[in-house]
Amino acid sequence: MSDNDKTLCVVGASGLVGSHIVKAALAAGFRVNGTLRNADDPQKAPYLMALPGAAERLTLYSADMATSADFDAPLAGCDAVFIACLVPIYAGRDGTPAREMDEDRGWAEIIRPIEDGCLNIMQAAARQDVKNVIVCSSTSSTNPREPVAVKNEIDHPSDLQHQLSQKKYTAAEKTVMEASARAFAKEHGQRLVIFLPTMMLGPTILPEHANRAFHKALADMLEGKKGWHDTVPAGSMSVSHLDDVAALFLAGYETPEASGRYFAVYDSWPWRDIYAEIGKHVPASALPAPLDGEPEMPTGFDFTRRDSLGVTLRDIPTTLKETLDWLKTKPFG
Numbered sequence: 001m002s003d004n005d006k007t008l009c010v011v012g013a014s015g016l017v018g019s020h021i022v023k024a025a026l027a028a029g030f031r032v033n034g035t036l037r038n039a040d041d042p043q044k045a046p047y048l049m050a051l052p053g054a055a056e057r058l059t060l061y062s063a064d065m066a067t068s069a070d071f072d073a074p075l076a077g078c079d080a081v082f083i084a085c086l087v088p089i090y091a092g093r094d095g096t097p098a099r100e101m102d103e104d105r106g107w108a109e110i111i112r113p114i115e116d117g118c119l120n121i122m123q124a125a126a127r128q129d130v131k132n133v134i135v136c137s138s139t140s141s142t143n144p145r146e147p148v149a150v151k152n153e154i155d156h157p158s159d160l161q162h163q164l165s166q167k168k169y170t171a172a173e174k175t176v177m178e179a180s181a182r183a184f185a186k187e188h189g190q191r192l193v194i195f196l197p198t199m200m201l202g203p204t205i206l207p208e209h210a211n212r213a214f215h216k217a218l219a220d221m222l223e224g225k226k227g228w229h230d231t232v233p234a235g236s237m238s239v240s241h242l243d244d245v246a247a248l249f250l251a252g253y254e255t256p257e258a259s260g261r262y263f264a265v266y267d268s269w270p271w272r273d274i275y276a277e278i279g280k281h282v283p284a285s286a287l288p289a290p291l292d293g294e295p296e297m298p299t300g301f302d303f304t305r306r307d308s309l310g311v312t313l314r315d316i317p318t319t320l321k322e323t324l325d326w327l328k329t330k331p332f333g
């Protein structure tokens with residue numbers, strides 16, 4: 001409990017990533033101000049308030065990133081803000097998929113809300129003199145036009161013009177947001193640390209997170225149902241454990257010289273190998289049909305910057321086993 005004189009703000013405290021940052025920050029002895037859009041949400045708040053240390057040191061606030069002033073109260077007196085609410089937008093206000101939009105709509109309805117939301121929170125942080133800003137982005141901002149065998153966070157940003165020309169507005173959100181956040185932080189003397197995860201697994205804190213995306217696919221597979229794929233894809237997936245991602249976020253905050261982008265993935269594996277691990281835990285009937293041929297080369301990462309933060313990450317078999325063992329217990333009934 002060495003750090004309980006400091007308060008950290010977690011924006012998106014009810015999110016998959018944010019709830020794990022809250023948990024890790026409480027475990028490290030910090031006071032935490034968490035935000036979600038409705039702090040009284042009965043499907044969310046009780047699970048956060050049940051975390052160890054929450055009753056004494058967690059306060060929840062209602063705040064929407066569209067309104068900068070919402071963040072003045074939760075940021076007052078904080079030493080850092082963790083921004084984990086920049087959820088990808090896949091469709092416009094009328095339901096039009098992002099990939100069917102022209103560029104004007106792509107900017108207005110997909111890219112700008114994320115960029116503006118992040119800047120609204122950073123503006124509140126500047127008003128409240130919060131100097132440490134840690135942002136959750138994603139590896140979608142690390143896909144250069146010409147793929148490289150081994151990518152790093154510095155030399156291999158996504159090519160915005162290419163993303164726009166391909167109507168990849170959802171991926172471009174993060175590319176644009178990161179550039180604007182960098183410029184804002186520089187102008188206002190904030191230290192900006194950006195984490196880049198892909199698929200995150202492990203036990204979840206809120207029930208809704210166990211019931212979506214690959215967590216849901218794994219739960220279905222434990223019951224013998226097909227998950228995401230009918231056939232093993234030729235491609236790969238990058239994976240990390242939620243608690244390790246949260247540990248990276250805290251390390252990014254607690255390492256004063258940390259700045260800029262950091263991968264938050266353990267590694268990328270061919271789906272073939274991921275399903276081979278899953279096959280050790282689920283009925284054979286749930287597995288996708290085998291891949292015909294050899295898998296493509298998985299994404300290669302240079303983890304020098306990630307490892308400079310001193311966090312040891314679980315390997316993929318351990319993360320999958322922990323997730324499946326936990327799902328087997330039907331943790332939320």
Ligand SMILES: NC(=O)c1ccc[n+]([C@@H]2O[C@H](COP(=O)([O-])OP(=O)(O)OC[C@H]3O[C@@H](n4cnc5c(N)ncnc54)[C@H](OP(=O)(O)O)[C@@H]3O)[C@@H](O)[C@H]2O)c1
Nearest residue numbers: 012013014015016017036037064065085086136138197198
């Ligand atoms: N999940 C993944 O697999 C994954 C993979 C790669 C990167 N990421 C990145 O991780 C970050 C967090 O994603 P996540 O999966 O943790 O998201 P999530 O589970 O959907 O949670 C999003 C959080 O943001 C809050 N939020 C949503 N809209 C908001 C708004 N307009 N204003 C303020 N708060 C708002 C939500 O609270 P309420 O809804 O309760 O208001 C919730 O606390 C994102 O940047 C995402 O791109 C996620």
